Amino acid sequence: MDAIKLTNVSKSFGQADNRFQVLDNINFTSKRGEVNIITGPSGSGKSTLLTIMGALRDPDEGTVLLENEKVANLSAKARDQFRLNQIGFILQAHTLVPYLTVRDQFVLVDKVRPEGNMSAAELQNLTDRLGVSRVVDHFPNELSGGQSQRVAIIRGIYTKPNIILADEPTASLDEQRVTEVCQLLSDLAKKENKTVVVVTHDERVNQYADHIYELVDGHLSEK
């Protein structure tokens, strides 16, 4: 079964003269257990592709199947639910709620989704592994860039999603942490049979990939 299947996906922004084709007839599939890397120049549409893979945007043309679900058929509510249950985002921007401590970021998720999240022990394990267990009672503005990045990664996979979409997850990490994060993503794919898509310019990530794609001028090609 394909966990992600994009068929003939096109997307453009703007109207009439300002119309700008970002994605042009993209085909992409990934099975469970695979780590995929997407690279490409800035502005080439990588983040846009992620929003489509993450059921946040619909393409102008083409179909998107996620975990065998035809995304276009989902109602707005069902989409929220689908993202909550199936998709883990690890994003570029500051993604933590500024007025919640690290611990409370996860309590919030438990409130909205009482079942199926990591157990306290699993969470403890992961914070230990990524070296943030000492800051669980800190607010996001009390964390270093790397620490908040790692907390955001844990937040992204706290719901145990089947599809993990990451936008530059290693941007503010040092060598040591890059290895740890990459190993974590790789473990999620290999040991827990998740699907991982990472948008990155970071060459250090490449060695963990099953597939490496390049997005140029709206065209996606495997390297």
Added chain:
Amino acid sequence: MFLALKEIKHYKLRYGLIVTMIVLISYLIFILTSLAVGLSTQNTKAIDSWKPQRIVLNKDSNINISRSVITKEQGKNLKINPKQDAYVGNAPVVSSAKDRSRVSAQFVGLDPHQYIYQNLKLTSGHKAQKNHQVVVDTQFQQNGYHLGDKIKLNSDNHSYEIVGFTKNAKLSIAPVVYGSMDDWRQLHNLTSDFLCSAVISKNADYKAHNSDLHAYSAKKVIDELPGYQAQNSIFTFMIAFLMIISLIVIAVFLYILTMQKLENYAVLRAQGIPAGVLVRATLFQTFILVISGIVIGVVLTLLTTMALGNSVPVACDPLIMSTTVIGLLVTSMLGALIPSIMILKVDPADAIGG
């Protein structure tokens, strides 16, 4: 609830300021309301204590008790059941006495056989038993008058003795002096051909039986008290205006706060947190802030009313107070609608791409 409370806890100063503003606005509204109610009841307390349904006045009086006179001839067909119908003779007077301040008052003559006289409740002394004895509102006490004081009313040479005090006897913002119908005629320079100013009846179907007279509803007569409606509408206008101001202030505050949070809300939405959770958090937050503001406002108002005591006519009417509270709550929840719409419009796709 979780998000709402955590956020308030984290940004104490920010939310403290909002609560302070709500406190100030609600305090102002409550004080104005109490003042409005206080003044309004000072117009009508005496009439209210008579529990009237109908009030018979001369048609020429322009529906004004103190300007109405009814002759014995005009009133000869009036049916008086002393248990529920009573004559009153009203005349504005100025009371003076040696070593006492002058007090503008409303003289009300009563017939001792009728219910208003019979039901009169005194705080001290006894009822007037003959002409030139009067029972007066306790405001006279506050102005330094005592039982047994001899007072002069207008330029009447005769002096009147205060034999009793009664509470809540106010008419057109002046204290009432209760005396006899004879005294009323004398103060009004009327002959014995005159019966009274008005007939007060507890009977809703009371009829005047004379073409010169009319049995008005008590509400109508009260509404026509000089200045009464103008006063009430000014206060209503001020209070409504303050409500609108509070609506705008709360809406603007919430708008700015929500603006700052939209980016993070987009992320939460992308992560699958339903918009409803975020909207509910905002509404709940507004509710908590407004309720705490209002509660503090109410407490301050009560303290102020107590501190002012009798010097200013403030009164906290529970019904009107709770209506005001609900009004404030409704307007602020309306103010919370704008941020709610903003949250509903957040595009979760904005979370990605930075």
